[in-house]
Amino acid sequence: MKPAKIGIDAGGSLLKIAFEEQGQIHYKSYPIDELHSSMNWLKMTAADTPIVLTGGKAGYLKKEFFQNARIVPEFESSGIGGSYLLKQDGLSYENFLLINIGTGTSICLNSGGKISRVSGSGIGGGTLMGLGSLLTGEKDFSRLVSLAGSGKAENADLMVKDIYSPFDPPLDGSLTASNFGKINDDQVSKEDKAASLINMIAETMVLLSTQAAVRHQIGDIIYIGSTVQHNEPLKHLLKKYTAMLGKNPVFIQNGAYCGAIGAMLSL
Known part of the structure; x- marks a missing residue:
C-alpha cells in the first residue's frame, strides 16, 4: 500500500x-x-x-x-509533532517546554502554539554513544542502557555526602558533587560508569530545562527524542530530578518522532 x-x-x-x-x-x-x-x-x-x-x-x-x-x-516541526502527540495521549498544555534529546539537545518554548528555541546543549545521545564507548568499550545503544540499569552512579560519582564525611552535609548528601569524581578507583565497573554517564546527562538536561522553565514561567517540561526512547534509566532520572526541582516532567508515546x-x- x-x-x-x-x-x-x-x-x-x-x-x-x-x-x-x-x-x-x-x-x-x-x-x-x-x-x-x-x-x-x-x-x-x-x-x-x-x-x-x-x-x-x-x-x-x-x-x-x-x-x-x-x-x-x-524546531517548528518538533513543536507541531509534539503538540499533536500530546493530544493523542490525552494531554493538553497551552505553554510548555519541549526538550528534544537527540544527538545533541534542543530546548524549545511552546507559547500559545508558537515554538522557539530558547537553549540547548551538545550533551545528548551522541555523548551517550561516544563517551559510553570510551568508558565501557560498548558501542551498542541498548547495551549501554542495559549496563546503566545494572550499575550505581554513586560508585563512580563523588557525592555531597562523600565530601562532608564523616560529618552530616548541609544539603542532601545524595546529590552529585562531581560526575565521575571517583573514576580513578580501579574497582569502578562498566555498569557503574554507564550509570554515571546516564546520570550526568540527566542532571545536565534537567538543570538547563528547569532554568529555562523558571525564566519563562513554565511548569510543564516535555521530554522527547531518540535518546529517551527505550531508555528507562534516563527516563527515571529525568522524572526524579525534574520533580525534585518543582516542575512537571512529561513523556509522550512516540516522542522520538x-x-x-x-x-x-x-x-
Whole structure:
C-alpha cells in the first residue's frame, strides 16, 4: 500500500520517518549509516508521494533523493509533532517546554502554539554513544542502557555526602558533587560508569530545562527524542530530578518522532 504522505526527520544519528497510510500514522527509523540504502528504497517504493523533510541532513536528502520535497525548520516541526502527540495521549498544555534529546539537545518554548528555541546543549545521545564507548568499550545503544540499569552512579560519582564525611552535609548528601569524581578507583565497573554517564546527562538536561522553565514561567517540561526512547534509566532520572526541582516532567508515546510527524502534518 502506497503512503499518502511522508515526513522525514534526518538527524545526526537516526533517520525518523512518519507516514500516513489508510488514515493511520506509522513510524520507522534507520541508523544514519543506512541512509543511502533506506532512502533509495523509499524513493523506489513511494515515488510521487508528497514528502516533507526536516533536521540537519534535510538539505542533503532533498539534493540526493527527493528534489521535489519541501524542507521545514526542525524546531517548528518538533513543536507541531509534539503538540499533536500530546493530544493523542490525552494531554493538553497551552505553554510548555519541549526538550528534544537527540544527538545533541534542543530546548524549545511552546507559547500559545508558537515554538522557539530558547537553549540547548551538545550533551545528548551522541555523548551517550561516544563517551559510553570510551568508558565501557560498548558501542551498542541498548547495551549501554542495559549496563546503566545494572550499575550505581554513586560508585563512580563523588557525592555531597562523600565530601562532608564523616560529618552530616548541609544539603542532601545524595546529590552529585562531581560526575565521575571517583573514576580513578580501579574497582569502578562498566555498569557503574554507564550509570554515571546516564546520570550526568540527566542532571545536565534537567538543570538547563528547569532554568529555562523558571525564566519563562513554565511548569510543564516535555521530554522527547531518540535518546529517551527505550531508555528507562534516563527516563527515571529525568522524572526524579525534574520533580525534585518543582516542575512537571512529561513523556509522550512516540516522542522520538515529533520532528518527522510534524513535518508530515505540515503537508
